[in-house]
Amino acid sequence: MPISEKVISAAVARYDRERDRYLKLAARVSDICRTSIVEDNAIRAQVTFRTKTVRSFEGKLKRFSRRQDKNYATVDDVFAGVGDFAGVRIATYRPEDEQRVTEEIRKLFEGESGGDVFVDKKDKLAVNSYQFYRATHCQVFLRNEDLIGNYENLRGTSCEIQVCSMMAHVWNEIEHDIGYKPEGGGPGEAEKGLLEALGHLTRSGDAAITRLLAANAARMQENVGDFVDIHDFVAQLRPHFPGSDLSVNAGQAFDTAVQLGLNSVPKLKEALGEEALTPAVSTGRIEAFNKYLASVESGEFALNPVSADAVTVALLHSFAGRIVESNTTDRTKGRPARIFEIARLYNRFLDGQKTGERDAA
Known part of the structure; x- marks a missing residue:
């Protein structure tokens, strides 16, 4: 049964009233x-957003x-049936x-009613050699911790x-x-x-961009000066952790290093010690810290040993106190940065180690 004109008219009027919320x-x-x-993950991408226009919705x-x-x-x-009143696009380079x-x-x-996010991966080329549409659609809702202040009225809205990819x-x-x-048939x-x-050009363009970025990363590894950007x-640090994906959680590590004035590999080595920038040392420190986090039920702050957390833990080990001081915020203006909470916990972890060493002595 087709949608009646009455329902269309009423739905369009309601959307016109509520569009600012979307x-x-x-x-x-x-x-x-x-x-x-x-x-935070050093992903090359463009993020855009939009809402449907009233005219587009009516059409x-x-x-x-x-x-x-x-x-x-x-x-x-x-x-209930139209899920793209509010839309965000993440177009990755690769x-x-x-x-x-x-x-x-x-x-x-989160997904509807607090469940898992609904994900629909579409790749029409997989079933039809003449179709090239490829995108992943995720229907999301804000988590409870994000539904505060001005965002409280977004509860239940997806x-x-x-x-x-951009191509x-x-x-x-x-x-x-x-x-x-x-139009016109x-x-x-x-x-x-x-x-x-x-479509064929876009697929070959994807491959070319991937190779281009790989060549760019290889050239950047030869740099020895100050960090130009997060990439x-x-x-520059990838050779020190060849088995890790340093782009994961890179934002936290990069921002903290720059905040401490350690904006080059030589400066990091001088301040932290060369052994700190090795997988053996970073993995041991992360495993010990994560074990401590589990004991105090703060596992949500656990570090990932095969990510840029390998650099973060080196910074924490030497400068946790300074990181806490420089990231202290007015709680009335929002939650502190994640690194503040991690550094605060790492300070307690180090204090516990020192106490244990004194008791053992």
């Missing part, structure tokens, strides 16, 4: 993705009505980063996060306008052929 949601989800996924409902493929009997049915971004989304958000995004957008929303044979040609930080 805009606030999209902006908040976008900010979390940008800071806690892209920046979508009318297309549903003509195709008769959506049975929305009431306005509530419409709002397709290889899409899975990692998706895994981080699962950690930072946002769609779309993850794809895939080009094809997806063009095909969406020409193929998904066809849909795309002709010439348009279909050109879309296919563009330079990761590249």
Whole structure:
């Protein structure tokens, strides 16, 4: 049964009244993705957000009505069935980063009623050699700890996060306008052929970008001066931890090093000792600290030994006190940075070790 004109009109009027709330949601989800996924993990990507325009929403409902493929009997049915009022896109430079971004989304958000995030990975080329749409769609809700202050009225409201490579995004957008929303009977044979040609170019473009970034990282490893940016930080330290993915949690390590004035590998070695920047030492320290965290039920702050936490733990071991002092914040202005909590706990961990050593003596 097609959607009635009455339901369409009422749904459009309701969305017009509530659109600012969806805009606030999209902006908040976008900010979390940008800071806690892209920046914290040194992922090269662009994060954008949008809300549907009222006109676009009305057009979508009318297309549903003509195709008769959506049975929305009431306005509530419409709002329960349409999940992309608020939308965020994470376009990665490399397709290889899409899975990692998706895994981080699962950690930072929750699904309906507090469940797991719903993830729908679409790759039409896998079943049709003439289709090139590829993206991962995640339907997310803010966690309780993010529903505070100005965001309390977003409880129970979902946002769609779309993850794809930049090259895939080009094809997806063009095909969406020409193929998904066809005018005048849909795309002709010439348009279909050109879309296919563009699809092949985007796939080869993905591969070229991956190789380009690998070549760039290899060149950056030869740098010996101050860190240019977080990517330079990761590249220069990678030889010290060859079995680790230093891009994971790199934001925390990089920001802390720069804050301490240790903005080059030589400065890090001088301040921390060369042995601190080795897997053997960092892994031992992290395992001991994580064991302590488990004993005080603070496992959410556990460090990852095969990530940039290998550098973070070296900084904590020498400068935990200074890190706490420099990150102390006014609690009325928001929660302290994660590194503040970790450094505070690491200080207690070190104090416990010293007490144990004195008792043993």
